[in-house]
Every structure is written in C-alpha cells, then in structure tokens.
Amino acid sequence: MRDGLLIAAHGSRDRDGIDEFWKFADSWRGLRSDRLLEAGFLEFERPTIGEAIDALVASGARRIVVVPAMLMAAGHVKNDVPSEIAESRSRHPSVVFHMARPLDIHPALIELCVVRFREAIADLEPKPLDETMLLLVGRGTSDPDANANIARVCRFAWESLGVGWGSVAYSGLAEPNVDRALVICRRMGFQRIVVLPYFLFDGILLKRIVETTKRHAQEDRSIEIVSAGHFRSHPLLLRAFEDRAFEAIHGSPVMNCDLCKYRVKITGFEDDLGEPQAGHHYRVRAATSDDDRSHDHRPRRRGATLAPGSAAARIAPFAAGAAIGDHPWDVRLLERLALS
Secondary structure (H helix, E strand, O other): OEEEEEEEEOOOOOHHHHHHHHHHHHHHHOOOOOOEEEEEEOOOOOOEHHHHHHHHHHOOEEEEEEEEOOOOOOHHHHHHHHHHHHHHHHHOOOOEEEEOOOOOOOHHHHHHHHHHHHHHHOOOOOOOHHHEEEEEEEOOOOOHHHHHHHHHHHHHHHHHHOOOEEEEEEOOOOOOEHHHHHHHHHOOOOOEEEEEEOOOOOOHHHHHHHHHHHHHHHHOOOOEEEEOOOOOOOHHHHHHHHHHHHHHHHOOOOOHHHHOOOOOOOOOOHHHOOOOOOOOHHHOOOOOOOOOOOOOOOOOOOOOOOOOOOHHHHHHHHHOOOOOOOOOOOHHHHHHOOOO
16 A cells, blocks of 8 residues: 655645745655655645545555645635545545644644744844734634634744743734734834744735735834744644644544643743653642642743833733732723723
C-alpha cells in the first residue's frame, strides 16, 4: 500500500498567495521521497481537490491522507473538504481516505508567532515589552468555534512574549475588524502596537491588514504601529502540518496534552517541559477557613514586575477588578478609551 498526501488548499485570486503556497508544497514534498504528494484547491485555482486525488490514485496511492491547508475548523474544513473527499471515495472505492484536522492551535505555530513578532521589532528602537501591545488578527468566520480559537492563540502568544497586553481582530465576517480594533488599541496608552496576522499565505485579505496598519501608523505618529509577517513557508509550519498528517493515521490526544506545557515545548515556558507531576493542594487539603495555610492564586506574570507608570501597569488594576467600582471595567477606564 503506497501512501499519498493531499494538501487541500482554499485558493486565492491573489497570485502572490498562490506562489507562496506552491513554494510551501514543494518544501513539504521534499521532506519524504517515499510518499506521493499532490495539492488541490477549493476555488480560484487548479487542480481541484478531486483532480489532485485522481492524480494520486493514478500514481499508485492506495491510502490518502487529506490535510487541510487551513488554520481553523470552520465551514471549509467541516463541510467543503469532507464533501470533496466523499465524491472522490465514490470514484475510488478501493482507496482508504483519512482526513486530518486543521492546524488550529499547535505549539509550533505559537513559536512561529513569536518568531514573526521578534522579526518585526528586530530593527526598531528598543522599547519595554510592558509598553508593547500585541494585536493578533485572524481570518474571521461565521463559526464561533474558529473565532474563539484565535483568542486562545492570542493568549498563548501574549504569555510567551511577555507583552503588556494582547487583543484580537478579524479580517472578515467577525468583529472587531482590524480598523475598529486599532482605534481602541491606540487609546490604551502603549508605546508600540505589533499587528500579527495569523495567516498561512499572502492574499487579498492579508494585504488589507497591512494597508490598514500603515494607515493607522500614519494617523498617529505618537505610537509605533508595525506589521509582523505572516507564516508562509517555514520549518515550524512544516512541523505542524507533518504532525497533523501523522495524527490522521495514528491518532491524536483526547486530552489537552498537545498543548500541555509539561509535555510539549511552549515558547516562554521551556523550563516546565518534563517537570514531574506533583500536586500542590496538599497544603490546604481538608483545611478550614480558619486555617493559616497559604494557597496563593494571584496571577503570576513571567519576567520582571510591571514598570511603574507603564501602560500595562496603569491598566492592570482595572483588568484585575480592583476595588474601585462595581465592575472591573471602571468608568474611568471607559472614559479614557472614549467608550462611555
């Protein structure tokens, strides 16, 4: 039984995006000479997914793993790609098909976010991280499952980088869009905003994100607003795709082990990798409210403490729900953001 790998891509009207995709596909093909590899598109480009599957079968593939070249599980992954596989299965009943899950949230992609962030600020004047804000931009879909995972990625990147604040925006179909998000971000008092697109390849939407970022940077010279690069072809991206292909045949974790800081390397938490499992509740096990045993659940921020007067330090009491009002988002913060 010869294995075949099918990369199921979306397609784009933007030639730059198609060229980047083929460069990536060629890099993946070069990893293993014993495996057949083809790529197909849902729209805007040939071959179609069905045509690419037919080519794999004609080359001798009898087991095909279909890997969506899409970051989150929304309509294309949940409906369109499975429909293409079902049609191909009816044409090739003797072929075994496996569909991989989308890239979603993967440790290698979180690390790649860190790489692109650091590249974006490498040649800039140094600024404290707690005076830097991260704005992670996702594709945006009509599926709340996919949109919510962008917020999870942002939290991972926020903690890995140690920036003062992290927020999300979407390029379409979900709110806030990049323009609205940057209006709010500019009011939060940070010296630098890094706009990081959670995108695989170039395209029309990505170019709009860059254009919007440049426009806001020109409108407000008091804040440094910069764009980070998207993923494109990179060894970390190949690692994530290869993991998804492997899982499609051999199985994936059913617990959250694939993102557990004790089991996989998460950027910023490398020292926790492989740490023996040990409980910490023994100090208060069966304790009563009168006991004096300590059990601290205060937030732990990695690295140095917040610099007095920094943007992160100014916002922290509000975000933590300090006793200054009936709601964590006190009226003074709302007034500062010009939202009240």
